[in-house]
Amino acid sequence: KNQVEQSPQSLIILEGKNCTLQCNYTVSPFSNLRWYKQDTGRGPVSLTIMTFSENTKSNGRYTATLDADTKQSSLHITASQLSDSASYICVVSARTGGFKTIFGAGTRLFVKA
Amino acid sequence: EAQVTQNPRYLITVTGKKLTVTCSQNMNHEYMSWYRQDPGLGLRQIYYSMNVEVTDKGDVPEGYKVSRKEKRNFPLILESPSPNQTSLYFCASSSAETGGYTEAFFGQGTRLTVV
Numbered sequence: 001k002n003q004v005e006q007s008p009q010s011l012i013i014l015e016g017k018n019c020t021l022q023c024n025y026t027v028s029p030f031s032n033l034r035w036y037k038q039d040t041g042r043g044p045v046s047l048t049i050m051t052f053s054e055n056t057k058s059n060g061r062y063t064a065t066l067d068a069d070t071k072q073s074s075l076h077i078t079a080s081q082l083s084d085s086a087s088y089i090c091v092v093s094a095r096t097g098g099f100k101t102i103f104g105a106g107t108r109l110f111v112k113a
Numbered sequence: 114e115a116q117v118t119q120n121p122r123y124l125i126t127v128t129g130k131k132l133t134v135t136c137s138q139n140m141n142h143e144y145m146s147w148y149r150q151d152p153g154l155g156l157r158q159i160y161y162s163m164n165v166e167v168t169d170k171g172d173v174p175e176g177y178k179v180s181r182k183e184k185r186n187f188p189l190i191l192e193s194p195s196p197n198q199t200s201l202y203f204c205a206s207s208s209a210e211t212g213g214y215t216e217a218f219f220g221q222g223t224r225l226t227v228v
Contacts, residue, residue, distance in 0.1 A: 004155075043117075043203050043219030044156075089155065101146070101171075103155040 002027045004092050004104035012110045017080055021107045023073040023090030027100075031093040035064050035075045038087045038106070047075070047088075077109075085111045115140050119204050119220035126194055126227055134189045134223050136204030142218075144207045145187040146171070147179065149200040150222075156203065162187055194227045201225075 004025045013019050025033070032051045036044035048057040048064040050073070057064050061078045077084055090104040117138045126132055138145065146161035148171075158171030162181040176198055178190040187206075191198060204220040 041201075041222065041224075043205075043221050045219070046217050049217075101158055101161075103148075103157070105153075105155040 002092075002094060002100065002102050004090055004102045006088075006090050006104040006107050008107060009105070010108040010110070012112060013080055015080060015082055015111055015113050019077050019080060019109065021075045021077075021088050021090075021109070023075070023092075023104055025071050025073070025090070025092045025102070025104075027071075027092040027094045027102055029095055030068065030071075031095050033064075033066055033073050034091045034093075035062070035073075036089040036091060038089055040086075044089055080109075080111045082111050082113060085109060115218065117204055117206050117218045117220040119202075119223050121223060122221065123224050124226070126225070128195055128227055129193050132191050132194060132225075134191075134202060134204075134225070136187045136189065136220060137185050138187075138206040138218065139185065140206060140208065140218065141184065142206035142208045143184070145181065146205050147177070147187070147189045148203045148205065149173065149198075150203065151200050159189070159202075194225075196227045199225060199227050 007022045034049040035047040038044040047059050047062050050057050050066045052068050055066050063076045066073045087106040087108050089106040092102050094100045120135045143164045147159040148156040150156050157173045159177050160179040162168045202223045207217045
């Protein structure tokens, strides 16, 4: 069964600290993996996208890694800011005749002053 | 400005009264999709379309219909809404050039309440 699991479910950190969010997936056949940031009540915004051959991708203070062998990805946030408070969603796509997109439940990040 | 536009943003309706939520994108994207998001659950795909006149079911298609007569528009139709369709709905679009058919742009969401 295609699944995407994220951990932790929620996280509280102090402003300026770093953090790492995890994503494990069992999606097959793998096409690509994307990390999104979603502010409460708003649409998700894409942070990074990685295909099978890529193992790291950065977008400012956000760095995503992908290990296609172990089917794991992480999103590292450096020098967190209050505006980083949001849900971070891992999304994996598979080519299955059509095109399947499986969303993780997200990690809720709270950055405190 | 590149964007996905959903309307309405908020809607309260009664059980059984047909409604349509519109979605339009101005990026000439091939791929469009609808999702619902419920508290404690991840986004779940309702329907998707890989191009004009090509649509397919996602994970939770029951009670919904879609159409893709034009590339830019992908309306979501609830023929007979029920209270269990109360949710936050998102439309999304993507180009095949951005690493496959995965969403690059989401709309701002439509909060639907069925009473």
